Amino acid sequence: MSASDIRQRYTDYFVKNGHTLMPSADIVPRNDATLLFSSAGMVPFKQFFLNPATAPHKMVTTVQKCVRAGGKHNDLDQVGFTPRHHTFFEMLGNFSFGAYSKREIIHMAWKFVRQELKMPEDRLRVTVLETDDEAYDIWKNEVGVDPRRIVRCGAEDNFWSMGSEGPCGPSSEIFWDTRDPRYMESDDERWLEFWNLVFMQFHRGADGKLRPLDTPCVDTGMGLERVASILQGKVNNFDTDEFQVIIRDIDARCSPGQSSGNVDLAKALACKRIIADHLRASAFLISEGVFPSNIGRGYVLRRIIRRAVRAGRLLGINDSVLSALYPSLELAMGAAYPELMERRQLIVSVLESEEKMFLRTLDKGLVLLEGIFASGNSQRLVSGADAFSLYDTHGFPLDLTEIIARDSGWTVDVEAFAKIQRQSRERNKASWKGKLTKQDSVAREIEATCLEWEEAGVSSQFSGYDVDPEAKPTA
Ligand code: ATP
Ligand code: MG
Ligand code: MG
Ligand code: MG
Numbered sequence: 001m002s003a004s005d006i007r008q009r010y011t012d013y014f015v016k017n018g019h020t021l022m023p024s025a026d027i028v029p030r031n032d033a034t035l036l037f038s039s040a041g042m043v044p045f046k047q048f049f050l051n052p053a054t055a056p057h058k059m060v061t062t063v064q065k066c067v068r069a070g071g072k073h074n075d076l077d078q079v080g081f082t083p084r085h086h087t088f089f090e091m092l093g094n095f096s097f098g099a100y101s102k103r104e105i106i107h108m109a110w111k112f113v114r115q116e117l118k119m120p121e122d123r124l125r126v127t128v129l130e131t132d133d134e135a136y137d138i139w140k141n142e143v144g145v146d147p148r149r150i151v152r153c154g155a156e157d158n159f160w161s162m163g164s165e166g167p168c169g170p171s172s173e174i175f176w177d178t179r180d181p182r183y184m185e186s187d188d189e190r191w192l193e194f195w196n197l198v199f200m201q202f203h204r205g206a207d208g209k210l211r212p213l214d215t216p217c218v219d220t221g222m223g224l225e226r227v228a229s230i231l232q233g234k235v236n237n238f239d240t241d242e243f244q245v246i247i248r249d250i251d252a253r254c255s256p257g258q259s260s261g262n263v264d265l266a267k268a269l270a271c272k273r274i275i276a277d278h279l280r281a282s283a284f285l286i287s288e289g290v291f292p293s294n295i296g297r298g299y300v301l302r303r304i305i306r307r308a309v310r311a312g313r314l315l316g317i318n319d320s321v322l323s324a325l326y327p328s329l330e331l332a333m334g335a336a337y338p339e340l341m342e343r344r345q346l347i348v349s350v351l352e353s354e355e356k357m358f359l360r361t362l363d364k365g366l367v368l369l370e371g372i373f374a375s376g377n378s379q380r381l382v383s384g385a386d387a388f389s390l391y392d393t394h395g396f397p398l399d400l401t402e403i404i405a406r407d408s409g410w411t412v413d414v415e416a417f418a419k420i421q422r423q424s425r426e427r428n429k430a431s432w433k434g435k436l437t438k439q440d441s442v443a444r445e446i447e448a449t450c451l452e453w454e455e456a457g458v459s460s461q462f463s464g465y466d467v468d469p470e471a472k473p474t475a
Contacts, residue, residue: 001117001228001231001232002228002241003224003225003228003240003241003242004335004336006092006224006227006228006231007063007090007092007224007336009116009117010061010063010092010112010222011061011062011063011092013112013116014059014061014094015061017059017108018059018099019057019059019060019061019094019095020056020057020059020060020061021060021061021062022057022060022061022062023062024062024063024064024065025038025043025044025062025064026038026065026288027065027066027067027088027284027285027288028285028288028289028290028297029043029044032046034163034164034165034166035071035162035163036070036071036296036297036300037066037067037068037069037070037071037297037300038064038065038066038067039066039067039068039071039072039073039162040064040066040073040091040093040162040219040221041062041064041066041091041092041093041095041219041220041221042093042095042162042167042198042200042219042221043064043162044064045060045095045097045219046162046166046167048095048097048217049097049167049200049203049213049217049219050167050203050213052097052098052215052217053098055097055098057097058096058097058098058099059094059095059096059097059099059100060094060095060097061092061093061094061095062092062093062094062095063090063091063092063093063224063336064090064091064093065088065090065284065337066088066089066090066091067087067088067281067284067285068085068086068087068089069087069281069300069304070297070300071163072162072163072164075087076303076304079273079274079277079278080270080271080273080274080277080311081270083189083192083229083235083236083237083238084192084193084223084225084226084229084236084237086225086237086277086280086281087277087278087280087281087304088277088280088281088284088285089223089224089225090223090224090225091221091222091223091224092221092222092223092224092227093219093220093221093222094108094218094220095217095218095219095220096217096218097215097217098215098216098217100218101199101216101217101218102134102135102138102199102216102218103138103142104218105197105199105218105220106135106138106139106142106143106172106197107138107142107143109174109195109197109220110143110145113174113195117227117231119176119230121145121146121149122177123176123177123179124149124174124175124176124177125149125150125151125174125175125177125191126139126145126149126150126151126172126173126174126175127150127151127152127153127157127158127172127173127175128150128151128152128153128158128170128172129152129153129154129155129158129159129170129171129172130152130153130154130158131170132158132170132172132199135170135172135199136150136152139172157173158170158171158172158173159171160196160198160219161204164204164208165204165205165206166203166204167200167202167203167204167213167217167219168198168200168202168203168204168210169198169199169200169201169202169216170198170199170201171196171197171198171199172196172197172199173193173195173196173197174193174194174195174197175191175192175193175194176191176192176194176226176230177190177191177192178190178191178192178235180235182235183235192226192229192230193226194222194223194226194227194230195220195221195222195227196220196221196222197218197220198218198219198220198221199216199218200213200216200217200218200219201213201216225237225240225242225243228240228241228242238272238273238276238277241332242332242333243273243276243332245328245331245332246275246276246279246280246325246328246329246332247272247273247276248328249325249327249328250272250275250276250315250317250321250325251272253317253321253324253325254268254315254316254317267314268314268315270311271311271312271314271315272311272315274307274308274311275308275311275312275315275321275322275325278304278305278307278308278311278322279308279322279325279326279329280329280333281301281304282301282304282305282308282322282351283322283326283329283340283347283351284337285297285301285304286301286343286346286347286350286351287339287340287343287346287347291350292305292350292354302354305322305351305354305355305358306354306358306395308321308322309321309322309355309358309359309362310397310400313362313400314399314400318359319359320351320352320355320356320359321355322351322355323348323349323351323352323355326344326347326348326351330344358395361394361395361396362395362396362400364394364396365390365394365395365396365400365401366404368390368394368396369382369390369396369401369404369405372386373405373408373410380409380410380411381410381411381412381413382401382405382410382411382412382413383413383416384412384413384414384415384416384417384418384419384420385416385420387401387412387413387414387416387417388417388420388421388424391417391421392421392424398412398414398417402414
């Protein structure tokens with residue numbers, strides 16, 4: 001079943017069950033200063049959970065464009081290294097604003113998974129919040145799920161909230177047994193979460209306290225790419241139909257006979273996945289008028305684009321990569337998202353100018369390195385201070401410095417680099433912390449993300465490079 005068939009199948013099913021199909025809202029939440037991006041299907045309906053009487057329809061279904069990069073939901077570091085995370089993804093969802101509740105959605109969801117998607121029962125497992133006996137009993141006694149397949153979990157997994165404020169509640173999630181030999185060792189990897197049923201019962205106020213909602217509501221979210229991987233018999237989202245159109249194009253662009261560029265095969269694969277993911281995220285963000293900048297959402301976009309260019313370099317692609325791949329994105333997703341065609345010129349030109357600018361930064365770094373090599377240091381060692389200056393001031397990533405040094409018969413003093421970086425991080429952290437008051441929530445979220453990036457070893461200065469894909473474990 002193609003990704004496009006799944007979108008259709010999902011919304012048809014819920015329309016058949018009385019829901020109204022509504023278009024995806026923008027990724028950039030309009031009139032909501034508390035959020036960086038729409039990270040779930042429920043985001044545009046936040047106020048209807050609090051005030052169901054004001055909802056235009058009591059039952060709604062959508063395919064929502066989501067971004068989880070920055071803010072409370074930040075999956076950027078995972079992309080390329082787990083089989084299931086993207087920065088941009090599509091969330092299939094259905095919502096009840098006071099029309100139905102826990103019992104009905106559990107029945108409806110199970111019927112969809114078993115009868116419409118035809119997933120075999122012995123590969124499914126469901127979770128409930130450990131204290132939610134009602135949900136447990138519905139799954140066991142009414143739906144008839146074998147109790148060995150119902151798992152009680154703590155609030156960290158089964159209590160959903162959108163952000164620090166807003167509607168929230170216990171959830172029940174449906175998992176797929178990948179049965180992939182590589183993943184059997186770890187429950188976390190073996191079992192793929194693909195659908196979250198949230199029973200919206202509370203509102204968390206600015207003071208952090210939970211208050212029960214007058215009318216319980218329902219919000220569900222199913223990741224399209226994950227369901228595609230299940231139904232297409234893959235264990236990695238990036239192996240599904242729409243991603244493969246882009247990844248085949250990337251393969252064709254890697255230097256001939258050198259399909260992995262400067263890195264080994266596992267890293268090359270991660271780089272290709274990062275590029276494919278970041279192409280989608282950056283294109284959709286630009287289509288909504290987000291432009292690369294040094295602050296706010298534009299800052300997140302800039303990091304995403306630069307990270308993709310860098311992954312391209314590691315693959316031996318030395319020119320713009322995202323703008324060049326754009327036709328493949330259109331081919332894969334244009335039918336579902338006509339805005340990709342309508343705003344093609346804008347998207348491609350923004351991508352291209354940002355990519356070219358960053359490529360110039362990289363070239364400048366190369367010239368500086370040549371200068372260091374020419375200085376004739378007898379140990380043929382790039383000092384930690386030089387490597388750090390290249391990284392921090394000029395945005396030139398350490399691993400590239402190492403690769404280029406190696407090619408010229410030099411090495412890099414990485415220990416000294418790490419020491420200087422640690423000291424710089426401490427200084428940056430102290431200066432960020434001082435600013436963490438009195439800001440609006442979006443600014444706070446971004447700053448919190450910068451702190452996270454700091455922890456992960458990413459320079460908080462704009463000129464700094466991004467998360468090092470090679471520092472992450474492969475999934
Ligand atoms: P995970 O535990 O795998 O990170 P999650 O619990 O954070 O997922 P939810 O917030 O419950 O995810 O979102 C609902 C659904 O959206 C998930 O069950 C999954 O199918 C999908 N989803 C969530 N995050 C991503 C992502 N980064 N990329 C692709 N799909 C995602
Ligand atoms: Mg997650
Ligand atoms: Mg989860
Ligand atoms: Mg979840």
